[in-house]
Amino acid sequence: MKHIVSPYEGSNGSARNRSDCPPVDLPGEVFFAISVAGVLENLLVLLAVLKNRNLQAPMFCFICSLAVSDMLGSLYKILEGVFILFRNMGYVKPRGRFETTVDDVFDSMFVLSLLGSIFSLSAIAVDRYITIFHALQYHRIVTVRRAVATLAVVWSFCAASGVAMVLFSHRVPTVLTFTLLFPLMLAFVLCLYTHMFLLARSHARKIATLPRANLKGAITLTILLGVFICCWAPFVLHVLLMTFCPNNPYCVCYMSLFQINGMLIMCNAVIDPFIYAFRSPELRDAFKRMVFLSRGQ
Amino acid sequence: MSAQRLISNRTSQPSAANSDYTWEYEYYEIGPVSFEGLKAHKYSIVIGFWVGLAVFVIFMFFVLTLLTKTGAPHQDNAESSEKRFRMNSFVSDFGKPLEPDKVFCRQINEESRSLFHCYISEVEHLDRAKACHQTTAVDSDVQLQEAIRSSGQPEEELNRLMKFDIPNFVNTDQSSSFGEDDLLISEPPILLENKPVSQSSRKDLG
Numbered sequence: 475m476k477h478i479v480s481p482y483e484g485s486n487g488s489a490r491n492r493s494d495c496p497p498v499d500l501p502g503e504v505f506f507a508i509s510v511a512g513v514l515e516n517l518l519v520l521l522a523v524l525k526n527r528n529l530q531a532p533m534f535c536f537i538c539s540l541a542v543s544d545m546l547g548s549l550y551k552i553l554e555g556v557f558i559l560f561r562n563m564g565y566v567k568p569r570g571r572f573e574t575t576v577d578d579v580f581d582s583m584f585v586l587s588l589l590g591s592i593f594s595l596s597a598i599a600v601d602r603y604i605t606i607f608h609a610l611q612y613h614r615i616v617t618v619r620r621a622v623a624t625l626a627v628v629w630s631f632c633a634a635s636g637v638a639m640v641l642f643s644h645r646v647p648t649v650l651t652f653t654l655l656f657p658l659m660l661a662f663v664l665c666l667y668t669h670m671f672l673l674a675r676s677h678a679r680k681i682a683t684l685p686r687a688n689l690k691g692a693i694t695l696t697i698l699l700g701v702f703i704c705c706w707a708p709f710v711l712h713v714l715l716m717t718f719c720p721n722n723p724y725c726v727c728y729m730s731l732f733q734i735n736g737m738l739i740m741c742n743a744v745i746d747p748f749i750y751a752f753r754s755p756e757l758r759d760a761f762k763r764m765v766f767l768s769r770g771q
Numbered sequence: 772m773s774a775q776r777l778i779s780n781r782t783s784q785p786s787a788a789n790s791d792y793t794w795e796y797e798y799y800e801i802g803p804v805s806f807e808g809l810k811a812h813k814y815s816i817v818i819g820f821w822v823g824l825a826v827f828v829i830f831m832f833f834v835l836t837l838l839t840k841t842g843a844p845h846q847d848n849a850e851s852s853e854k855r856f857r858m859n860s861f862v863s864d865f866g867k868p869l870e871p872d873k874v875f876c877r878q879i880n881e882e883s884r885s886l887f888h889c890y891i892s893e894v895e896h897l898d899r900a901k902a903c904h905q906t907t908a909v910d911s912d913v914q915l916q917e918a919i920r921s922s923g924q925p926e927e928e929l930n931r932l933m934k935f936d937i938p939n940f941v942n943t944d945q946s947s948s949f950g951e952d953d954l955l956i957s958e959p960p961i962l963l964e965n966k967p968v969s970q971s972s973r974k975d976l977g
Contacts, residue, residue, distance in 0.1 A: 494806045495813055668835075675838055692835035700828040711820060723806050728816040 495727035512548030512743035516541040519751040526760040532621035536597045543590030544743035550583045586636035592659045593628045599666045649717040705742030708735040
């Protein structure tokens, strides 16, 4: 993705001297550590769900989908780092056709991961919404088969969009589509969760529970949405500025922080299991059982 | 890729001398950017963006907490009638989905304290637990009797019914030692009540 979005990392460093906002470089070890942590965590989530029969429910299908997309994003970073290493060591030609193709494949993997994340989070919100507001028909509306079919359609769409976006990456409509998906999905998820929250609040008022429960609900919602916004919005803004004002000094200074924005996306892959998957007590117990079983053997 | 890419006319040798991890590409070299005569601070977009983001998140949090204190009164009337209807229809469905697999439900409840999830799991295991149907009937009878016994004012009945296996409204145990079960975190327990239903139903049975 770098060759699309970071125009200022010249190979001989003179681009750095040219601007007063030198690109901020993070050490490769940091990226590597965060990516490996992301891959391992999400792999654990997948294993815990796949190995337990009582976790074969639609809601866990969507959590698995989120884990897969996070894993793809972290894998992308690892593979990219390895590839850059090969190139710096001279094993790969700098601008060969093979290298360009591999770069394109990596980029489409990244876009696939991003779109997969967005759609998985929306699917989780929709599933929770149906659970709350159509609870009596939930088991008829949302079955495992329908969940898997939905995920298949969504991921095919994401794969096609990923390839298309990478092929047409420099056209303005592509960038606009890419950057519009993010706030649209955010608004959608915000509406769903706010409606659910309002219901919880109204029932809490009827039963006169402690206001503390509602405060916890507000904190939870804020964490869910806040983490998503803070991890993805910097990168989305980067893509926007890259397309529309690459020569503006203010935009240049923002874009010099590209690696930090990229790291935030990796952090999102690391944080997501904690705020989605491991919040479920069943999955926590399945995970503990897995760990103790492996220790016992 | 696209022909719009501006290829550098500088040397394209990857500089391995810089560091072992040179995250550098050589595709782009856009023309020199002048930093003369900037009116604002050069990182103003960065600062403005992050401050705006923080303000937005805090604003969202305060809106949510304010919603817990105030609220739309008209919404309550519509919702309560809707929920009453739902609860009545649920009560009529008592025999079928209540607890086909009582043992499983108990396990789930002890683990999760999320009655809602228990309900959904029960429904999903309906086919497997035909043998438990008798206990199911006993449970539902007991709960129904208790509901009828306690029926006084509609509001009380509402509350009493809500203590049972109402799928929409999940119970929390605020006096529990686990304490801090979360709203809207697990799938999707909105925790409202004081006692989990199956505990009260177990008390009824035993």
